[in-house]
Amino acid sequence: MEKNPNDYLATQTRRALKEQAFNWSKDLSLPEARALTKRLNEEEPPEKEFRLGIVHTYTSNLLDPWLNFHAIVQGIDLKTYHAPYGLNLMESRKGSGLYAHAPDMILFMLTLDDIHPGFSKPDSRLHLDQQYDLFEDAVKRVLGILTLFRTNTSARIVLTILPPIMPPALGIYDVHSGCSENLWRTSLKKQFATALSNMIESSFFFDMDQMLAEIGGFHFFDFRFWYTSRFPFTPLAANEFARRLVNLMTISICPKAKVIALDADNTLWGGIIGEDGINGIALGPEYPGNTYVDFQRRLLHFQQRGFILALCSKNNAEDVYEVLDNHPHQILRRHYFAAERINWLPKHENLLSLSNELNLGLDSFIFVDDSNHECDIIRSQLPQVEVIQTPSKPVEIPRCLEQINRLEIISLTAEDTLKTQLYAQEKQRKQFRQDTVALDGDLNSYLASLKMKMHIEIDSRKNIARLAQLTQKTNQFNVTTRRYSEQQILDFVESNAWTVSSFTLNDIFGNSGIVGLALFRKLNDEAIEIDNFLMSCRIIGRSAESAFLYAMLNHFATIGITQFTATYLPTQKNSLVVDFFSTHGFVAGNGAGCYKRDLSTSPVDKNLFPPIEIEIEDTDK
Amino acid sequence: MSVSEQVIHVVAETLNVSSSTITKESTAENTNGWDSLAHVNLMIALEQTFDITLDVEDFAKLNSIQAITEFIEKMKN
Secondary structure, eight states, X not given: OOOOHXXXXXXXXXXXXXXXXXXXXXXXXXXXXXXXXXXXXXXSOOSEEEEEEEEESSOOGGGHHHHHHHHHHTTEEEEEEEOSSSOOGGGGSTTSHHHHHOOSEEEEEEXXXXXXXXXXXXXXXXXXXXXXXXXXXXHHHHHHHHHHXXXXXXXXXXXXXXXXXXXXXXXXXXXXXXXXXXXXXXXXXXXXHHHHHHHSTTEEEOOHHHHHHHHOHHHHBOHHHHHHHSOOBOHHHHHHHXXXXXXXXXXXXXXXXXXXXXXXXXXXBBSOHHHXXXXXXXXXXXXXXXHHHHHHHHHHHHHHTTOXXXXXXXXXXXXXXXXXXXXXXXXXXXXXXXXXXEESSOHHHHHHHHHHHHTOOGGGEEEEESOHHHHHHHXXXXXXXXXXXXXXXXXXXXXXXTTOGXXXXXXXXXXXXXXXXXXXXXXXXXXXXXXXXXXXXXXXXXXXXXXXXXXXXXXXXXTHHHHHHHHHHOOSSBSSOOOOOHHHHHHHHHOTTEEEEEEEEEETTEEEEEEEEEEEEEOSSSEEEEEEEEEOGGGTTSSHHHHHHHHXXXXXXXXXXXXXXXXXXXXXXXXXXXXXXXXXXXXXXXXXXEEEEETXXXXXXXXXXXXXXXXEEEOOO | OOHHHHHHHHHHHXXXXXXXXXXXXXXXXXXXXXXXXXXXXXXXXXXXXXTOOOOHHHHTTOOBHHHHHHHHHHHHO
């Protein structure tokens, strides 16, 4: 696609705009953004509504055209409510304008001075002993305010603090000073973010400093509008602010991305390995090879965010592996990829088989390829895959995924950072299974040879974030698909009526991390309802679900609970578990999808236990 | 398009109304929606459309189609 801005304005579809590999929108003028908003609204009306509420102590209304513009590009019909100017606590009450708007997200646009008057006295910020008290007080105030709002809404709460309009008090000496302003601002910001994560459910600190660093102070603030209308931003900054905010909305409402499926030639390196050979491709310290090295490094950053990398290349496999294993400047060695398809099959077939191998839906795939042709095929054959065409100019390659909304994250767990490693273990396991089953044809002996150990934790407070994440992200092996927040999971853990049980699975290839969760709700002294039972698709096929269910049933039986009810709620994605209860000794109950089991007449048969050693750690309430 | 037609177009777009509702006689005072906030976005839109830089002191004066048109014609000459 030619980068003539008029093309974008006049002809591009929403999808083409959304999947651009560079920041095409940053230099749009306000009239251009408005015209494009109007055209997209007419040609491709948005399907999803998102309701935003803004509480602000500086002008926020002027952001509207930019917010509407970025929302429409993402297919969002944005409805924004601006609270009356000021940090008005009345807005937190039922009956306020904000409450009536029923927002999905509340954005707090504040300055430090609004949070605590101490910040407007320059002296107090320059003495370390006074800083400590001031910061503690400021964090308390922020938490107090946000908690008030949290009481009456389940909207995501987002806090952002306007960066200082002036350079540090001590100017260029700041970094030498014992109470460097830049340093304490950063530390305070970190304290706000930590307090939000720990104390305010479903909240996020939106760091405007990152955006300021990208744009630069000269281009960020417009003093004319600041001093006349208390609006701090240049059009460039307002545009970028809106883009990032809409990004947060997209993450909340779009299917989660999980896999980056990468082409190799002219994507991971310059040139074509099959023609140019290992010494001929561009990859190394000189231009253009250094751009590909940087891109590979950036891909590793995405892996650290929890996205898994897969390779999808039309090549002879041995040529590509030679680069992965032996090229001195290759960063993404073989073990960084969770799966590979290096062959001459059409790429849409390869993506389908990758999706099967990884047990991840195609709507969680982002496909990256330099070829027009390949990109078009995927767009037409697999419309649910997001397709990013790498730029033809090497200097634009390292940053080509920075605009992709779904590659940002707003939470990170230990499992996320280990994900590729976990998938790599699964790949070994599959190979081992093929080998073993081929050897003596018995699945059970394969399972036994894995030497599995399951560790079950009951009502543990240790991994609340991961447990909430499992309810949020698991689609296939999920009997009721009831989604819960961290706060809700914590409430269940602390409640006497609920039992929260999760497990990790260990075998000869490694540890899975927490991959299964079951929620039980006590009906009376003898009866329990299974509120949800779910498992990560990563470990399907190892009978862990049976071991987990039987272990929990036995656990309850020992404390006199014998009556169980359960429900299967069908969704588009969970047909995998349609027979889960009926194949595990439950009989039909009252109503569609309802099951029950009476352990006093049908106890769990020990012979049905799969070959998994089980250990239960029960936290007493 | 003449300067005054362009100005009418920019004002209408900024206020999110049809061009036909804005005339050469329109002013901030007699036009619905042309309030102080819309005025800021109008200043930005004028700068970007006509590739000019406005002074804070000019903001308040540019409060009618006629004033804006004359101002821009003067700057462009």
